[in-house]
Amino acid sequence: MQFQYKFEKILTIKEREKDEALNIYNQAVKKFEEAAEKLYGFLKKKEDLESYQSSKLVNGLSVQEIRHHQHFILNLEKTINHYQQIVVNARNHMNFYQEKLMEKNIEVKKYEKIKEKDLTNFAENLKQLEGKQMDDISIQQYMSRGS
Template identity: 70%
Template sequence: MKYDFKFNKILFVKEREKEEALSIYNESVKKFEEVAEKLYELLKKKEDLEEFQSNRLVHGLSVQEVRYHQHFIGNLENLINHQQKMVMNARNRMFLYQEKLLEKNIEVKKLEKIREKDLNLFVEDLKATENKQMDDISIQHFMSRGS
């Protein structure tokens, strides 16, 4: 007798959905890391520029250069603000996909647990059938000896 799980197709579909959710989640993590790295680079660039400007101020700097640096820093701050929004969006998206992955994982675990219980019942039934057959064979053997 061969064991056949009645929800095997559903389990297969749920496992595939879980794999897709994992792939999407991994992609969102990668995207988050890229956006966060870009933000880090912008912040580092701003810090380096401010340090450069303060060093130049010590040695003397023209008003035109100060204006130029302040304008450039202002543009960097706008880019940083935009990038921070992108990081927040990427983080939120990553958390959303993480939740979806957890849901898919739970669905698969539930079906695997059902399959495990169903298999245990199948094995118990199989053992009971085998024991009954052995009893029948023993009775027939005993009866044939007795006659």
């Protein structure tokens, strides 16, 4: 007698769904990291430019150069704001898919727990059946000796 789990197909489907959710989550994490790295790069560029401008201001800088730097910084700030929004959206997507992944994990764990309990019950029933068979054999042997 072999153990047959009655929800094996469902468990397989749930595991596949969990794997898909994990892949989607990993992609969301990757997109978040890429957006965050770009944002960091622009923030670093702005900081470097402001530092460069302040060091140049000490020695003197033409009005044209100041305007040029200010215009460039303004454009960088627009880009930074844009990437901050992208990072926020990417973080929200990542958190959403993390929740989905956790839900799928919980579903798989439920079916695995049911399988574990069914296997334990199967083993106990098999043990009882074997015990009954041994009792029947013992009774038959006793009866055949007694005759």
